[in-house]
Amino acid sequence: MNNFFKKALTKLNKLSNEEKTKFIEQIYKKIEIYDGIFASINEGIIVLDKQNNIIYSNKILYQILALTSKLKIEILDDIQIPILINLIKELVRTEDKIIGLEVPISSSIYIKISFMPYVKEKKLEGNIILIEDIKEKK
Structure with a gap:
């Protein structure tokens, strides 16, 4: 196709x-x-380009992070959750691949985050972040 x-x-x-x-x-x-x-997909998805601009995010991400659906997230700082922004920036900086890191965001938001490269035709194009709501499991 x-x-x-x-x-x-x-x-x-x-x-x-x-x-x-x-x-x-x-x-x-x-x-x-x-x-x-x-x-x-029941996980929040963020796809970053090489400049760390958000090129894709799904609706469930807004629910998991308790963001207003009117908020348009285009850059990481738009998420307005400093602990998550700093974690993502650190993962981008170190280029670590992380699967299933549990992170308390607040007393009402507890997530599991996975971070991996976004590769297209064998070239690094950015990063993919998956965010799972695990507050019910805690």
Whole structure:
């Protein structure tokens, strides 16, 4: 499927209207699949680019961290939870891969965090952070 997109992009100006419509429909279907997958995950997700800008976060992240859904998080400091921001910045700095580190954020927020590189075509593109709500388990 990805080869189709690469080829179509290089030949976009040569495609017929029907082919362009098919191309857009396939992109839309792919996006719907990814949206469904990410909506089904019960962990908060943050994806950082190489400059540590937040390029993706899911809705459950807001629930886990008790953030208002109106808050638009684009950079780490937007999260407004100093202990979590400092931890993520330290993990980025040291390039450590962490799986299942339990962290008390506040008296009402207790999380398990996993931190791993975001690699695309064998090149480091940023980092992926998974955040699980574990207050019920404590």
